[in-house]
Amino acid sequence: MTSPKTRIVKDDARALYVLGLKEKAEGRLERAIECLDAALAVQPDFPEALCSGGYILQTAGHYDGALAFYGRAIELEPDYFDALFNRGCLHFALKRLEPAVADFLRAAALQPADAGAQSNLGAALYESGRLEEAIVALQTALRLEPGLIEAELNLGSALRRLGREDEAGEAFMRAALLKPDCAEAYCGLGIVARSKGDFKQAMDYYDCALVFDPALEEALSSRGALQLLLGEFEAGWEGYEHRWIDGHRPIPVCEAHFDLARPETITGKKVLVVNDHGLGDTIQFFRYVMLLADHGADVTFAGPARMRRLLASSGANVAWRETNDFSGAFDATIAISSLPRAFSTVETTIPATVPYLFAEPDKVNFWRARMAGSGLKVGLCWRGSQDFRVDPRRSIPPAALGALAVLPGVALYALHMDVGPGELPAELAGCVHVFGDDFDRGPDAFVDTAAVMQNLDLIITCDTSIAHLAGALGRPVVVALRHVAEWRWMLERDDSPWYPTMQLRRAGAGDDWFELFNRIAADIAEQTQEKEKD
Template sequence: MGVVISEFSPAFIEAFNGGAVLFQAGRFGEAAETFRRLAGEHPGVAALHGNLGLSLRAAGRPEEALEPLRQALRLRPAYPDALNALGGILLDQRNLDHALIAFQALVKLKHDYPGALLTLGNLFMFTGDGERARAAYRLAILAEPDIGTNYNNLGAVSLSLGHPHEAARQYRRALAIEVGKPEYRKNLGTCLLMAGDYPNGTVAYEGRLEQPVWRKRNMPGVLWQGQPLEGRTLLVHFEQGLGDSFQYIRYAGVLKRMGARVLYECQPALKRVLSTAPDLDGLFAFGEPLPAYDYHVSLMSLMHRLGTTPDTVPGGVPYLRAEPELAARWAERLDRLEDGRRPGLRVGINWHGNETGKSIPLECFEAMGRLPGVRLYSLQKVSGLDHLERLRDRVRVTELGSDFDAGPDAFLDTAAVMANLDLVITCDTSVCHLAGAMGRPTWVVLKWFADWRWMRDRLDSPWYPTMRLFRQATSNDWAEVMARVTADVAAEAAARAASPAGWEMPR
């Protein structure tokens, strides 16, 4: 915050310096009023408009700051502080295109402006240009080699571009600068897990538990870190999404064989569907009173504590099952929907997830819905139903009614329906984990840069033996991968039509 003020009056200089002092003291609103008055008296001075904008932004009034910053840049285009502040506000507003313009101008003007190249790289990441993001982060490292975030973000974009070994190297460089930082440890862990290095990956992934953003559980008692379990009670508690409970509840059997009495504290909505899991001595919804226990451990830490590798993933399938009476009721209901004419292939589809980039456009199921002998059933709940409304005339998919999984217990109907289907096709959501845990034939369609648990390049999963993985060939190209899925569905339907007796979906 500065300006050449020698040509101005002593009163102006005193007022200007007073505004600067107020700003430095954190009295941003008062500083803004000072610079607003001075800018009114001297409208041709870029620094006055710039300082007004900087003060308003610091005061938490970014909308008001926009016009003074723009005016400052009209008067002085080469104004780094104003470009940085304007770009930052636009970024906060998710106006990515204009923020990108601002930071490109800033980097061109002053490439070593603190944090500018890092932010430019972030903007390229946000707009899906990974190669330019990687170039920006590399330049950020040259400009500011002692900033761990530069290496961390280069690691992230390298991983997203399919270079896990380079990513691991960058995460380790970040950790050399900020030793032990939980975010960097967790990121290194996901990178190594994706590459199949579970022995090192599970150790580093424990860093997630120390991240400030993590919903950390301060459980009373002793953390289990491998102590003998014979005759002891171990409380395992959930930590992340619903699908994680489906995936990792299998560890109860391992713990049981080690002599433990196993308790699991789950998400309340999952208590009933998880009640079919074997080897649990107690199942409790979060918020319910817990009995006494000797040790506690977070669910996903069991990978590390039990030394899991891709070759030693525990538990066969199924280890979760639909409730028999409910499955029977849905069998009758599906038969009525089909007027007693069972199709050759019943396919349940789930196309929409809550995370960016995971969802399959419903349009991509249009050709599949028209295949002879194939009937699609919607397993979608809540999000994504607007797509069905919009495309109902194009995509032939049978809806299961407003009462489908409408109660307080999640996935009960989903499990019962899946027990009556021949195949489940889904994106990366909780549905795929439940289907896999139930041992149902399941095809998961993955975005090009998928979650670490699906590893890289594999078309199967060590976690679910009845699962096939279909990966995008190029980023964001759902049409191509879904064309392959549709072709395979057509082949399965044709095979079943050719020999219906004793036919079984290939695993």
């Protein structure tokens, strides 16, 4: 333990403090707290007693009290390493990432050679999405103490998120060598192999991870997603049920199954469907909510209020409620992303009738007036969520869109509510129409976007909710994908079994977006010529 600066401590306070440490060491935590409280009654400005008391409170699950004790210790001694480190650990455990990073930064600055402080700083930076900084801290920790498995695992994850697969694989392999039964290391190796397109190797690594930890949810979900990517739907849906990692599962797994050939499994059943992922998933899987309602189920959908207006355009007979309202008695409570499993979906049974969502006619007319003019009207969406956990590498570098700027007879429209100054390269900024502040700024998501799409000849988008909306509306849409895309787009096909009006265009190995958009631009040039002939 690192003591704070020398401070005069009364003898009886020191004696009570030492007794408290002894009681703590022997497992008598309540008695330890009593001793430390007594020491603090004698001398309230006793940082060591406050820090030790905070740790005992933290161990006992009294987190607010622990934070108060650590905070007071740090007020008395701002450079008290142990108090900063312990408080950072508690903030991190409570998912309070910003204060955790702040505490670990201070602790690491006080003791730059402490591998634990550097490792924890790296972990907190990683969870905050500050990947480059996380890598520096984690590499520092490993130079100080090469055997830190958690640092290797976090380093591998951070490198992988940045697309540095070879380095990530090396970090995960070092972790596996340090601990040959480290399931997380083999899972990481599997994810790296998948991103490189080595699917057999990836599957072997996932299987190895599950030998060492059969309940490792990241390995189960990653293997399931890979099986879906490969078209192995039956096994894939089972693994996909483990997609909620780190305790984020909103509801228990539902074992209900709905069979269209057996009406008794659907008709009259009270079913609560719970939204569980992003808006793109909501749009993609809402077709199953409609399927339940169309076959006589009494369906309630607990989802985002801002999606209600768009989803209601389906005409489905559905009751609506807030996302986290699970109250009431139901025959089945199921996550919307679990419905394909519940219907035993395989590629040939995907319900793919489009459109199943519709734009509002008055809004279609409103935006048509704002988009008057000749030429091929093309809508663009080049970025999705920038949360590093949902793969921001799916987004398209704006500079790659430059191939579209030189196309004659093409009018380009941004399908983004906000386009920052300088976000688009100069050759595009002058020719991409950006809608104003009244574009989808209200409480209802996508209602203006849907109307604009009805006035477009083509939509080009990255893998995000815009792709699902265009597909659900039955609009002509090209989805620009990484070389190895997310599971729902499968492999080596230029169409989607989920959306009949969708074309898939994939980058080559190495994800060369510029080459991909040169191909897309050539396709559009051909369409423009055909439209001029018509």
